[in-house]
Amino acid sequence: MAEQKPNRSTPTSVAGEVEAGLWAQLRVIGNIYWISPVRNRLILLILGVFAIIIVTSAGQVLLNRWNVPFYDALSRRDFSAFVDQLMVFFAIASVLLVLNVAQTWLNQMARLKLREGLTRDLVGEWLQPRRAFKLSNSGPIGVNPDQRLHEDARHLAEMSTDLGFGLLQASILLISFVGVLWTFSSGFVFNVAGYSFSIPGYMVWAAFLYAGIASWISWLVGRRLIHLNADRYQKESELRFSLMRVNEHIDAISLYRGEADENRRLGFDIDRLLGAIRLLVTALTQLTWVTSGYGWITIVAPILVAAPVYFAGNLSFGGLMAAIGAFNQVHDALKWFVNNFGAIADWRATLLRVTSFRQAVQATDLMNSVDQRIKFTETDSNQIVLESLKITAPRATVRLKEKKAIVKEGERVLITSEAGIDRTLLFRAIAGLWPWGAGTVSLPANTSILYMPRSPYFPPGSLRGAMSYPQGEEAFSDEQLVSALHELGLTRLESMLDFRARWDRELSDDEQQSLAFARLKLHEPSWVVIDEALDAMEPAAHERVMKVLRNHLAKSTVVHIGREDKDEKLFAKVLHFVSDPSGHGLENEGIEGV
Structure with missing residues (x-):
């Protein structure tokens, strides 16, 4: 029983999910947080993480430079210089440790605020007068809204935090170490079959080429994961709904002795979910061939790229280790896409479910699917x-x-x-x-x-x-x-x-x-x-x-x-x-x- 005035807005029907591109989906999420009460707090947290990542990157550049005197001291067997460089290392590492702890706290608080803003917005939109009822009668997207309001919102907030800050950190590291790596590979002349030529900053281009090829192959192999993840989440919600239905009516089921029949029905839902997961497992296994193989080659790749400069005598042993460290930093930043492709596909699937649900909820006030209406x-x-x-x-x-x-x-x-x-x-x-x-x-x-x-x-x-x-x-x-x-x-x-x-x-x-x-x-x-x-x-x-x-x-x-x-x-x-x-x-x- 509810006392209310009748809603005069045009009733609607939503037949299925609202399709939209990535940028449209990101605009939906951006609008949610722009009008959210958590906006200012979230901006402060993001700025705090940005500042810490900047300082951390500067510390990592210092740590990379530390490689040169440290490994040179080892190569000269200079014990005094070795001890001095250890003290420098512990000072830099202590600062980086504090920064890492602070970044972890800010990351978790940002994750919390992202989820708060998203969940409150989705629930508020869903519970606008008459919307929830209309949506429940408007096709597949209105089924099991609790999955999208709870689990999908949680998953999207957590993954957005991890992937967003990870991308930010990779980008800043890339900017910080490209110059270092360029310096190590500048002025080197290649001699091949009697010809001499130089490639300015060739180690930088090698890192870009290596990571670009791996990213392209990862995209080709793993792009199916977006739709497979979305289908898996849909099957998960259907199974959970069936379990809740059985639990709500367990007294009647027991009186009719219908446990075997319900077990059969639940078995169908379980089979559909397991089938979706099997397809996902196959796709993830195929992607692992790329990411793991790429990871093993990465162990020797920076040494192979820096070896010509080292064997030509243009780098000391300490310089070689510093160049390898800089290459790894640039390469780690560039391979962010490869390492996170599975997570990105999962994030895209969750983003689609959340934004399409929100758009469908709002569309119940606007869409008109039947010519003849009361x-x-x-x-x-x-x-x-x-x-x-x-x-x-x-x-x-x-x-x-x-x-x-x-x-x-x-x-x-x-x-x-x-x-x-x-x-x-x-x-x-x-x-x-x-x-x-x-x-x-x-x-x-x-x-x-x-x-x-x-x-x-x-x-x-x-x-x-x-x-x-x-x-x-x-x-x-x-x-x-x-x-x-x-x-x-x-x-x-x-x-x-x-x-x-x-x-x-x-x-x-x-x-x-x-x-x-x-x-x-x-x-x-x-x-x-x-x-x-x-x-x-x-x-x-x-x-x-x-x-x-x-x-x-x-x-x-x-x-x-x-x-x-x-x-x-x-x-x-x-x-x-x-x-x-x-x-x-x-x-x-x-x-x-x-």
């Missing part, structure tokens, strides 16, 4: 008007038998139907949740309507909070709460106002409905639309509810969509919901997921 309007007269109302169901069309039905203020109206018709569709259409069909639904302007679904909702927490929902716990006094419980036959709960529980599990079906009507009594709405909530109640509970509607809500307009009760005189007007043989279902409209 028109929702507001009327200045204090009444509900249903005119020529037809509702397109998944496999049929149903309609209100009365061409123009008017519910005036203070009336008690029952809307009943033929057997086999889903009356909840009419409830959803009046509430503005189901847009598919034709005709007009006009609701009173500047008046809030309280809608009571067939299955009542109680948020987890205290009984006081469940009865006050969606208002705060302080909305009603203890006396009001106790009085409502007493009126609806829930006397045993009067001492449990501050007891916290999942009330949908603590209470029987009848008690849940009675508690929902106790909440209705507290809120005393002017207009109430009820979806079959009275039909399955026990006679004693049903009579208590009727007493509340007659006495405490005597001035409220009540519309009940349900079965006709010949003995009940509360509803003076009866409308009829019937099938429409001339219509067809949404499946014929080509609408997925509804």
Whole structure:
């Protein structure tokens, strides 16, 4: 039950995931953080990491220069110089250690803020009025949103931090050591078959060529990982949803002795997940041939590149070690793509899932997939008007038998139907949740309507909070709460106002409905639309509810969509919901997921 004004935005249908390129996806993420409350804190953390990486790179350049006097002292067997250089090493290493610790803390805090900003934004967008319902009826992207809101958001925030700062550090190291490596290889002349030529900074070009070839091969071999990872995450979410479904209904499954059947169903989900993982394993194995082979060759590559200069006598042994160190730094920066290709593919897959989910959530306010839709309007007269109302169901069309039905203020109206018709569709259409069909639904302007679904909702927490929902716990006094419980036959709960529980599990079906009507009594709405909530109640509970509607809500307009009760005189007007043989279902409209 929720008290709200109807949403007049055009309802939508989203058939599948929103496709977008990398730059469009990055713009989506950038916009999220630009308007996020964590923006300023995140900028400070990123600037802090940037400053530490700069200082760390300077320290590593000093450490590389330290190679020359240290290894030259070793080659001369100069023990005094050797000890002096050890002291220099420990000083540089101590500073780098402090910087590494500080960078780790800043990285983790940035990861935390990235996740906070992303998760809060996704949840906020998802829970805009009516969006979550529309998305749940809009195809594959609306299935299992918890996976995208929780696991995908966490994964994207963590991987963005690791990959982003890793790329930043690699770029700064590259800038820092390219000049060093260029200096070591400058002025060297190659002599080949009687010809002499020089390549300025040839060791730099060798590093670029070596890393470029490896990156290109890695991309060719590993590009399938993006879609394979996305498919794997989808299968993971489907299995988790199936496990949750079984757990929620385990009592009924046990009573029917349906464990074997559920085990079979779960086995299908497990098989699909394992199949997706097998494809991923194959692709990762193929990529490992490239990355590992490249890693082994890298052990000797810098020595081979620097050897001509060393054997020509242009480098001392210390200079050779410094050149190898500089080559490795440049090469490590350039091979960032190769080393992280698997992680980049995983990140791209997660980025696609998160951004497409956010775009689809927002698109529910804009997209229009069906030509014929119910028109929702507001009327200045204090009444509900249903005119020529037809509702397109998944496999049929149903309609209100009365061409123009008017519910005036203070009336008690029952809307009943033929057997086999889903009356909840009419409830959803009046509430503005189901847009598919034709005709007009006009609701009173500047008046809030309280809608009571067939299955009542109680948020987890205290009984006081469940009865006050969606208002705060302080909305009603203890006396009001106790009085409502007493009126609806829930006397045993009067001492449990501050007891916290999942009330949908603590209470029987009848008690849940009675508690929902106790909440209705507290809120005393002017207009109430009820979806079959009275039909399955026990006679004693049903009579208590009727007493509340007659006495405490005597001035409220009540519309009940349900079965006709010949003995009940509360509803003076009866409308009829019937099938429409001339219509067809949404499946014929080509609408997925509804």
